[in-house]
Amino acid sequence: MNLALQQGYGVVSKSGFTPGFDGVDGSLREFRVGSVKVTSTARQCVLRVSDRGGLRRRVGGKESGGVEGGRCSSSRPRSVTARASLLQGLGGSLKEGYVLKNHGIVDETTEVESTGDVIEKLKKGFKHFKDTQYNQKPDLYAKLAEGQEPKVMMITCADSRVCPTMLHGLEAGEAFIVRNVANLVPPCEGSGEHHGTSAAIEFAVTVLQVERIVVMGHSNCGGIKALMSRDTYSGDFVGSWIRIGLPAKKKTLSLFSGKPFQEQCTFCEQEAVNVSLANLLTFPFIEERVKTGKLHIYGMHYDFIEGQLTSWEIEREEVPIHA
Ligand SMILES: [Zn+2]
Numbered sequence: 298m299n300l301a302l303q304q305g306y307g308v309v310s311k312s313g314f315t316p317g318f319d320g321v322d323g324s325l326r327e328f329r330v331g332s333v334k335v336t337s338t339a340r341q342c343v344l345r346v347s348d349r350g351g352l353r354r355r356v357g358g359k360e361s362g363g364v365e366g367g368r369c370s371s372s373r374p375r376s377v378t379a380r381a382s383l384l385q386g387l388g389g390s391l392k393e394g395y396v397l398k399n400h401g402i403v404d405e406t407t408e409v410e411s412t413g414d415v416i417e418k419l420k421k422g423f424k425h426f427k428d429t430q431y432n433q434k435p436d437l438y439a440k441l442a443e444g445q446e447p448k449v450m451m452i453t454c455a456d457s458r459v460c461p462t463m464l465h466g467l468e469a470g471e472a473f474i475v476r477n478v479a480n481l482v483p484p485c486e487g488s489g490e491h492h493g494t495s496a497a498i499e500f501a502v503t504v505l506q507v508e509r510i511v512v513m514g515h516s517n518c519g520g521i522k523a524l525m526s527r528d529t530y531s532g533d534f535v536g537s538w539i540r541i542g543l544p545a546k547k548k549t550l551s552l553f554s555g556k557p558f559q560e561q562c563t564f565c566e567q568e569a570v571n572v573s574l575a576n577l578l579t580f581p582f583i584e585e586r587v588k589t590g591k592l593h594i595y596g597m598h599y600d601f602i603e604g605q606l607t608s609w610e611i612e613r614e615e616v617p618i619h620a
Contacts, residue, residue: 306578306611323431323438325403325423405432430469437468447473449509450501452494452573454480458601459515473501479520480512481541482573485580495580502592503582510583512573513597514566521566525549525558541576545569567607570596574611588613 388397403409405427409420431438447470453461455476461467462474475497482494501507514521520539524546530536545568553561577594578584586592595610 306575306613323404323427325420437470441470445470445473445505447471447501447505447507449473449511450475450498450505450507451511451513452477452480452482452498453513454478454515454518454520456515456518458517459513459599461513464599464606473497473505473507478535478538479518479524479542479569480514480573481520481538481569482512482576483541484576498577498580499582502580502586506591508591509593509595510577511595511597512570512577513599514570515598516563516566516600516602518562518566521562521569524569525562525565542569542572544575545572567596567598570598578611587611 391397401407403420403423405424407420407424409424410417411421449471450473451461452475453459455478459476461472461476465472475494477494482498483492485495486492498510501510520535521542523535524539524542527536527539530540530543542565545565548568549561549565553564574594574596578587583592583594587594593610595608597606597608599606
């Protein structure tokens with residue numbers, strides 16, 4: 298399962314065994330982009346601000362509140378006028394014919410309807426989080442308002458069944474997480490394209506200085522199924538992305554050519570993780586830190602059918618010295 302790794306590295310088996318919001322003032326702003334008829338040449342911007350002003354949070358025994366220009370104002374209560382002027386500037390990059398409809402701010406005091414609508418569910422979920430987490434851990438959220446110092450970066454699939462913060466019992470601030478199709482890491486390349494995953498890796502390693510990177514695959518991965526079943530990988534975004542895993546497909550077909558497709562996919566899900574681990578080592582700032590022991594990289598596979606987690610890690614091989 299480790300042929301994707303470059304010479305000098307081996308796999309060590311260790312078998313054994315997740316919200317976006319304003320972390321400074323602990324509220325959730327919600328917008329919906331709608332299509333409208335624009336009757337004049339000037340873009341219309343409709344923003345109805347709903348704010349009950351004066352809501353404050355208690356941090357370390359002191360009241361604080363108010364966000365102006367994205368910075369926390371420690372002494373003044375939240376200003377409706379300031380927030381309104383902040384919101385008025387949003388949405389300028391929308392194409393003509395679209396405006397923002399502001400739904401206001403959600404916090405623990407907001408009345409949320411029970412319509413069964415998924416957006417209402419998100420708002421209710423946030424209210425629950427505010428009550429049971431944010432308000433209960435003022436020291437943690439005050440510290441997180443100052444900055445983040447996660448020790449681990451996780452790269453997992455965007456699949457809705459794979460939720461790393463929930464699976465691993467992580468608190469806010471503990472893990473820097475990137476989720477993409479089939480949890481793939483591309484090789485280091487400077488093509489100047491939109492390298493979202495590579496940018497996140499660069500930031501996590503060189504700025505946040507995480508000490509561990511975990512790439513976690515999972516059972517029944519649709520991205521891996523597509524990788525295994527497709528003949529061509531051009532013409533759409535998914536195809537050009539999942540082709541990163543082609544070395545894993547090649548390895549799978551060389552070992553499991555006569556086996557059932559499901560079995561092939563299970564193997565490929567894990568070998569694609571190793572392709573990603575190998576690609577991590579193509580980033581010079583990663584290999585340098587791995588060589589000096591400052592960074593360790595791990596593979597995991599979450600099987601949600603059996604309810605199991607398998608893990609392994611990359612270690613440098615001892616190279617024998619020949620006289
Ligand atoms: Zn997946």
